[in-house]
Amino acid sequence: MSYFDLPPILEKMLSVAENISDLNFSVGRPPQVEINGKLTPVDIKGLRTLTPYQTEIIAMALLEGNFDGAERLVQTGSADISYSLPSRTRFRVNIFKQRGSISVVMRVIPMYVPTIKSLNLPPQLGEISHMKNGIVLLTGPTGSGKSSTLAAIIDKINNEYAYHIITIEDPIEFLHTHKKSTINQRELGSDTPSFALALRAALRQAPKVILVGEMRDLETTEIALEASETGHLVLSTLHTTDASKTVDRIIGIFPKSEEHVIRTRLAQAFKYIISQRLIPTADGKGRIAAVEILKATPRTREYIENGETEGKTLHDAMDDGELEGMQHFDQVIMRMIHSGTISQEDGLAFATNPSNLMLRLSGLGSSDDFIREGGNPMQDAQRTASNSSGPISAPPRPVPAPPRPAPVRQDRSSGSMLDIIDKN
Numbered sequence: 341m342s343y344f345d346l347p348p349i350l351e352k353m354l355s356v357a358e359n360i361s362d363l364n365f366s367v368g369r370p371p372q373v374e375i376n377g378k379l380t381p382v383d384i385k386g387l388r389t390l391t392p393y394q395t396e397i398i399a400m401a402l403l404e405g406n407f408d409g410a411e412r413l414v415q416t417g418s419a420d421i422s423y424s425l426p427s428r429t430r431f432r433v434n435i436f437k438q439r440g441s442i443s444v445v446m447r448v449i450p451m452y453v454p455t456i457k458s459l460n461l462p463p464q465l466g467e468i469s470h471m472k473n474g475i476v477l478l479t480g481p482t483g484s485g486k487s488s489t490l491a492a493i494i495d496k497i498n499n500e501y502a503y504h505i506i507t508i509e510d511p512i513e514f515l516h517t518h519k520k521s522t523i524n525q526r527e528l529g530s531d532t533p534s535f536a537l538a539l540r541a542a543l544r545q546a547p548k549v550i551l552v553g554e555m556r557d558l559e560t561t562e563i564a565l566e567a568s569e570t571g572h573l574v575l576s577t578l579h580t581t582d583a584s585k586t587v588d589r590i591i592g593i594f595p596k597s598e599e600h601v602i603r604t605r606l607a608q609a610f611k612y613i614i615s616q617r618l619i620p621t622a623d624g625k626g627r628i629a630a631v632e633i634l635k636a637t638p639r640t641r642e643y644i645e646n647g648e649t650e651g652k653t654l655h656d657a658m659d660d661g662e663l664e665g666m667q668h669f670d671q672v673i674m675r676m677i678h679s680g681t682i683s684q685e686d687g688l689a690f691a692t693n694p695s696n697l698m699l700r701l702s703g704l705g706s707s708d709d710f711i712r713e714g715g716n717p718m719q720d721a722q723r724t725a726s727n728s729s730g731p732i733s734a735p736p737r738p739v740p741a742p743p744r745p746a747p748v749r750q751d752r753s754s755g756s757m758l759d760i761i762d763k764n
Contacts, residue, residue: 346401347425353382354429354448359626361483363431363446367392367439376620376627392441399435399442408529413437422511422527427451432513447483449513453495454488461489462631464665465614468575469496472548474611474636475568477555479580484616485629486577487513493575494551497521503548508538510553521549528553535560543567552576558593568609582669582692583613583634584654587644607645611636617669619676619690622683630672630690634658635665655692670697677701 353363353373362374370381370388387394402423403410413419418436423446425431432447456466468476476493478486491514497503498521505521510528517523524545532538535552536559542550543563555561555576568574580586587606594602615632634640640657648654658668673687674697684701691697 344397344401346398349384349387350425350446351428352384356380356382360448362448363444365390365395365398365444367395367441367443376624377618395442395444398444402433402435402444406530409435412529420510420528422513430513430515432511449487451515453514453516454492455495456492459485459488459492460628461492462633462665462667464633465489465493465612465631466496467665468493468612469500471573471611473568473571473573475564475574475576475609476612476614477576477578477586477610478614478616479578479582479586480616481579481581484618486616489614489616489629490551490575490577491516494523494549497549498523501548504546505549505551506542506545506547507551508532508535508542508553509551510535536563539563539567543570543572547572549573549575554578555590561590561593565605565609569605580615582615582632583658584648586613586615587654603645603647607641610644615669617690619673619682620686622680622686628676628681630669630676631667632658632669632672633666635661637661637664637666668692670700673697674700 349371350363353371354360356373357375357380360373360375361377364372364374364379366372367390369390371384371390372379372381374380399413402421403413403419406421409419409421413435418434421433421435423431423433429451430449432449434445434447436443456463478489480486494505494507494516497505498516498519501520503521505516505523507516507523507525508528509525512525512527516525526532526538528534528538532541535554535556539550539552539560540563543566550564550567550572552560552564552574553576555564555578564574564576578586578589580589590606591599591602613634617630618627619630620627634654634657637657639661640654643652643654643657655668658666659671661667662671669690669692673682673691676682677684677687688694688697
């Protein structure tokens with residue numbers, strides 16, 4: 341492909357701004373970069389409106405020497421590969437067919453591995469690095485920063501413990517160097533044909549920590565649970581919007597007849613379910629991660645094992661679990677709005693329950709609060725007692741209201757009120 345030089349084109353696109361997340365090549369449009377969630381065209385001579393031939397040439401340049409990726413593109417219509425500009429940046433690339441032509445999306449991956457502090461993540465996520473076993477799930481839509489958060493957690497483990505860490509990725513994104521730990525990174529296609537096969541093989545490779553890029557199917561999920569139950573710390577991702585839907589997704593992967601068994605296994609195995617949403621900042625200069633955190637406690641394990649019911653939901657547990665390091669999206673978004681970090685309009689757009697959040701912002705409380713206030717006193721007392729370590733006590737008896745004073749009776753025989761006034 342010596343007649344087509346792709347790196348200068350990529351360099352020019354990256355020079356448009358510092359906070360570019362994606363590069364987009366689609367037929368009928370100019371080359372575009374995504375900045376803070378919005379596509380911006382880039383004027384490149386000869387590529388002002390991309391033709392099918394031009395996008396195909398770009399795809400061929402990206403696939404040069406990658407026979408596995410080219411084969412996947414031909415057979416399945418899409419291919420995930422990695423690409424790098426030496427000493428500049430790396431990309432996670434997806435090449436796919438659409439309407440008879442080829443499109444390319446390139447996710448920008450920084451050369452340095454981020455930290456929990458540099459990503460402005462809640463500091464309690466640092467506790468994950470000290471865990472010896474169990475499963476930690478990062479969830480959120482595409483482009484919400486799941487890979488960056490996982491990389492930060494792996495880097496913290498790498499700095500603190502002399503472990504063997506294996507990552508299974510599609511494709512490899514952040515390149516980790518050996519520090520205290522030894523890290524082996526495997527890529528789908530070039531190093532292994534599937535997550536499930538690589539994960540099963542990892543159990544024989546004596547790792548302490550296993551990172552699985554995504555739990556896509558039943559086999560991968562089953563092996564990940566098995567690994568977490570046999571003394572490994574497993575980190576993985578799911579494309580779900582919040583903690584409750586993550587639990588539902590995992591339970592739904594398995595046959596209905598196994599639901600109770602899977603609920604019990606998941607309740608005992610999970611350590612954290614972390615969900616992320618990237619929200620534009622109020623100054624328009626970037627995006628900030630709103631992070632929902634569900635932590636394993638006796639209460640959350642019970643709700644996962646027995647299923648959620650009215651008054652016993654994972655949302656309620658997160659709402660009441662701030663001292664244990666838990667938080668849900670609407671709590672975080674409300675704090676961001678109050679601090680001026682994000683606008684109210686953007687906050688409501690990304691909220692789980694915009695109506696309840698609007699009520700909270702207006703000082704009226706949420707509809708959940710209203711229901712609780714009008715609920716059964718006995719149930720409220722039992723719910724409060726179940727959250728404490730002490731025994732359940734009976735609710736206090738209501739204090740009887742003082743008797744009302746008897747109404748003053750008028751003496752009809754003395755005449756009307758005007759007659760009385762005249763006499764006085």
